[in-house]
Amino acid sequence: MVNRIGEALSQLSKTGDLSNIGDKTSAGKDFASFVREATRDGIDTLKTGETMSMKGIAGEADLNDVVSAVNSAEATLQLVTTLREKMIQAYQEVMRMPI
Secondary structure, X not given: OHHHHHHHHHHHHHHOOOOOOOXXXXXXXXXXXXXXXXXXXXXXXXXXXXXXXXXXXXXXXXXXXXXXXXXXXXXXXXXXXXXXXXXXXXXXHHHHOOO
16 A cells, blocks of 8 residues: 555656646546555555464464564554544544535
8 A cells, every 4th residue: 555655656756747637537546446446455464464473473484574564564554544543634624614
């Protein structure tokens, strides 16, 4: 998930073209598809971290692989938690707006 965000930012910085942002005719995914895919990637990362932890406990996996998978899962969990908090703050902000 973090990699996809980094890839999107690097592509944006390479092109420097902001004119087609929000343009429905531009090639790409809609926001719902992006969120769905990012959620799946996050869940896969967390499952991989859990699986590698179990293999590490059983002595079936290399310690470096276990540490890498757990660090990746931890970073993903922190990112998801931060995004959730930001979404709640945005929702509360919208609810405070007068109609």
